[in-house]
Amino acid sequence: MVRQIKQKPMNWTERLYVFEACRGMWVTLKHALRGLLRYETLPTVPYPEIKPEIRHTYRSKHRLMLRPDGTPRCVACGMCAAACPADCIYIEAGEVKDGRIEKRAIRFDIDHLVCVFCGLCVEACPVDALRMDTCDTSYVYRNREAFITPMSELMRWDPKDYPQNDIQSQMAPGGTKNKQALEAWGLEVKKC
Amino acid sequence: MMEIIQSKHWVEWLITISKFAFAFVPVLFILLLIPLERRGAGFIQDRQGPNRSYFKIPYFGRIRFFGWVQDACDGIKLFFKEVYAPSGVNKLIFAIAPAIPFAIVLISPCVIPWFAPMIFTMGDQVIRISGQTVDTEVGVLLLFGLSSLSAYGAVLAGWASKSKYSLLGGLRASAMTISYEVCLGLSLMGMLLLVGSFRIDAIIAWQEANVWGIVAQPVAFFCFLIAMIAETGRAPFDVAEGEPELVAGFHTEYGAMQFGLFYMGEYSHIGINSILVACLFLGGYSVPFVTTETIQANIGVSLAVLCGVFVIAILAFLHLLYRYSRWYKTSAASNKAVILREYSLYKILGWAAIVVLSAGAVVSALFFHPEFTIIDGQAVYGIGAALGTALIHILVLLAKAVFFCWIWIWVRWTLPRFRYDHVMNLGWKVILNIALVNLVVTAIIAKILGGR
Numbered sequence: 136m137v138r139q140i141k142q143k144p145m146n147w148t149e150r151l152y153v154f155e156a157c158r159g160m161w162v163t164l165k166h167a168l169r170g171l172l173r174y175e176t177l178p179t180v181p182y183p184e185i186k187p188e189i190r191h192t193y194r195s196k197h198r199l200m201l202r203p204d205g206t207p208r209c210v211a212c213g214m215c216a217a218a219c220p221a222d223c224i225y226i227e228a229g230e231v232k233d234g235r236i237e238k239r240a241i242r243f244d245i246d247h248l249v250c251v252f253c254g255l256c257v258e259a260c261p262v263d264a265l266r267m268d269t270c271d272t273s274y275v276y277r278n279r280e281a282f283i284t285p286m287s288e289l290m291r292w293d294p295k296d297y298p299q300n301d302i303q304s305q306m307a308p309g310g311t312k313n314k315q316a317l318e319a320w321g322l323e324v325k326k327c
Numbered sequence: 328m329m330e331i332i333q334s335k336h337w338v339e340w341l342i343t344i345s346k347f348a349f350a351f352v353p354v355l356f357i358l359l360l361i362p363l364e365r366r367g368a369g370f371i372q373d374r375q376g377p378n379r380s381y382f383k384i385p386y387f388g389r390i391r392f393f394g395w396v397q398d399a400c401d402g403i404k405l406f407f408k409e410v411y412a413p414s415g416v417n418k419l420i421f422a423i424a425p426a427i428p429f430a431i432v433l434i435s436p437c438v439i440p441w442f443a444p445m446i447f448t449m450g451d452q453v454i455r456i457s458g459q460t461v462d463t464e465v466g467v468l469l470l471f472g473l474s475s476l477s478a479y480g481a482v483l484a485g486w487a488s489k490s491k492y493s494l495l496g497g498l499r500a501s502a503m504t505i506s507y508e509v510c511l512g513l514s515l516m517g518m519l520l521l522v523g524s525f526r527i528d529a530i531i532a533w534q535e536a537n538v539w540g541i542v543a544q545p546v547a548f549f550c551f552l553i554a555m556i557a558e559t560g561r562a563p564f565d566v567a568e569g570e571p572e573l574v575a576g577f578h579t580e581y582g583a584m585q586f587g588l589f590y591m592g593e594y595s596h597i598g599i600n601s602i603l604v605a606c607l608f609l610g611g612y613s614v615p616f617v618t619t620e621t622i623q624a625n626i627g628v629s630l631a632v633l634c635g636v637f638v639i640a641i642l643a644f645l646h647l648l649y650r651y652s653r654w655y656k657t658s659a660a661s662n663k664a665v666i667l668r669e670y671s672l673y674k675i676l677g678w679a680a681i682v683v684l685s686a687g688a689v690v691s692a693l694f695f696h697p698e699f700t701i702i703d704g705q706a707v708y709g710i711g712a713a714l715g716t717a718l719i720h721i722l723v724l725l726a727k728a729v730f731f732c733w734i735w736i737w738v739r740w741t742l743p744r745f746r747y748d749h750v751m752n753l754g755w756k757v758i759l760n761i762a763l764v765n766l767v768v769t770a771i772i773a774k775i776l777g778g779r
Contacts, residue, residue, distance in 0.1 A: 159741050160738070162741075166373055167371045169370070170366075170369065172647065175650075175658075177373060177374075184661045186659075
């Protein structure tokens with residue numbers, strides 16, 4: 136069915152153009168004066184010096200969540216790699232000695248040139264090991280290989296950059312809830 | 328030869344020759360207009376505008392002059408680019424065409440009166456120096472003739488470029504100029520009828536004695552402004568270089584400083600047109616509510632008031648600067664130390680200027696009593712007052728012109744481009760008729776009220 140939109144015919148002041156033009160001029164004058172007199176309220180900011188606020192819900196670069204002892208939470212189940220529509224996650228599983236979990240990841244690479252930032256890997260993870268809330272949106276490297284982010288890179292994040300109510304992040308080493316979590320888990324920090 | 332030189336005193340010669348410097352005022356307007364346009368356009372579109380380029384000076388670091396350095400950089404870039412012409416062009420005309428609009432602009436200001444005639448008494452003779460460089464009876468006509476000549480630049484460029492786009496652009500430019508020249512002349516006729524003279528200084532004197540042209544002839548002012556904008560060939564009337572249809576119109580094939588000449592020609596054309604509108608409809612050099620005689624009688628106080636106006640302007644500027652600095656201090660900008668250091672230079676300059684101007688105001692109000700000045704051992708009466716008044720007049724005229732420059736920019740970044748046939752309709756069927764009716768009505772009213 137074709138939907139017909141009836142346009143309101145212009146009345147005579149609108150057809151004269153002059154008055155409507157003056158109205159438009161008033162609008163632009165307000166904007167110009169805002170820029171001149173209230174420069175700091177401009178919605179655009181000089182980018183590299185002032186960065187726009189990115190929320191933690193924004194899907195940006197990945198990170199691997201950590202246990203209180205600093206090991207990655209990943210159990211190498213491969214759900215994220217299976218869910219990934221771009222096939223950008225490569226996981227290699229390894230053996231675990233202490234018997235708490237069956238497997239651990241010994242390689243966890245994400246190719247950020249291939250990644251489409253859909254967030255399906257985060258949805259798929261059964262142990263909340265993978266998140267995309269680093270707010271890091273810049274990927275600047277010299278060659279293609281450098282875009283493949285290894286596990287060590289994914290684990291390098293600071294709990295101080297995350298809000299206090301993000302308890303899962305604060306349980307990682309350096310976080311405010313780390314001590315409590317270590318007690319609750321009955322773990323001790325390995326010295327290595 | 329010696330007789331001509333000796334017919335005037337050297338003081339008179341000096342002032343007369345100095346007036347030739349006014350030829351460069353529209354060129355100086357470029358320096359003002361390009362940053363005004365770029366930052367103004369940015370602010371209108373909620374952007375920042377160019378603010379990156381800087382030069383370094385010791386201690387204060389990166390100086391950006393609010394984006395002005397960017398325009399200087401662009402100018403330098405254009406200047407050092409290779410001048411290039413496509414094959415098959417008419418070399419001579421292709422090279423000459425960009426210079427025409429720019430050359431015209433250097434000639435045009437000769438008929439603009441920059442100040443009321445200077446009158447002073449030297450010995451036993453009264454010397455009168457008029458405010459125009461060329462004291463002619465046909466001031467306005469000469470200016471119109473010259474400014475429509477600048478269309479030749481567009482037409483010849485379009486013809487010589489050997490490109491369809493350029494040719495169409497040149498055609499449109501010529502058609503626009505012809506149509507809107509008529510409107511321009513006719514809308515001014517009412518004003519000329521009231522004044523009874525083509526001299527621009529006579530028009531200004533009439534406005535000073537009666538009311539400003541914008542009050543006496545509001546319809547004519549409106550038509551004149553529209554025709555002026557159309558004649559400059561800027562948005563919303565820039566059909567001659569309309570990007571969607573004609574790439575860049577008549578200067579499609581130009582690059583480097585040849586394009587820069589078109590660009591500068593356009594901007595200085597805006598400058599000269601703003602000065603003209605200010606002269607014809609906004610009282611030119613006349614200060615609102617104050618007559619020239621009053622200024623001359625109290626020249627010391629007048630100069631003090633002038634200094635005061637500058638001080639207030641600088642204070643407003645400093646207020647903005649301090650607000651920005653305060654905001655920058657609390658912001659998360661990574662370069663705030665650099666910017667605050669840069670602002671400290673402006674603050675120092677501003678406060679220094681305020682101190683100097685305030686001192687100047689006090690000195691001129693208390694001690695400037697220029698009844699006579701001793702030049703070459705003889706007393707010259709009134710030259711101090713004449714020069715002071717001229718200074719005030721020039722600044723007032725320039726302030727009015729800058730206001731109109733802003734209108735040009737404001738209109739450009741607000742209104743969408745008219746279609747070509749709409750432009751022609753507007754010119755021939757609307758503005759021309761309004762101007763004619765305005766002329767007839769003005770003539771009848773002037774006759775009834777007992778004019779000539």
